[in-house]
Amino acid sequence: MARTVQSLLEDIQLLDEQQFRLVEAVRELVKSTIKPLAEEVKYGGIMFTSTIPFAGVFAYKEHVSVEFSLGARINDAAGFLEGAGKGRRHLKLRTVQDITGKQLAVYLPLALEAAADEAAGAGSSSSASGTKR
Template identity: 60%
Template structure:
């Protein structure tokens, strides 16, 4: 079985929720603005982001969108929006499109890439 394409996953998300689709697309757009080069792949039910190394991803759930950071535990969380208590990963939950701004997601993206690069 071939892996699902990013476009196919986006179509599935849109079918389930226009708001989730808009939020996932806004997250993708933000990451594309902040990280170059950037590649995406569908894995684990979400879209993973890489720039020489995988550093995070975006996942749509029933009640929220989760932006995951592979080495999020290494990020200095001055704004206090990171969630999770695992050894490595952290995430930010987005319930609405405006949460992208209120959680200062743009500040976390470059930090997530730096944290992943520092782990190699």
């Protein structure tokens, strides 16, 4: 049976109220920044899709992670992205203030652009900043 976003949020809230508030703050920012937006529970977190999947939010014991599916393609001028794999990058958030401090609102459209470029087959010719590689 498919898990709902609401049931996952209820579980997060039962386990850790601070993590719940942080996940909810991330969701609100994503909803206000990216349109259209759909959410689904996948891989133990909430995945965000706007015509294509581009990011997700995951609650862990010590932090909340916002994962970018093709984050390695983002021009990370601010330097907040973590990870060294071929594709994914993430932001670790420990407080609601980290959402602003680590510029999540800047990364969201870049993550969507990177995913859209990949879906269009342009992933090898442009980066999420719009510059040629």
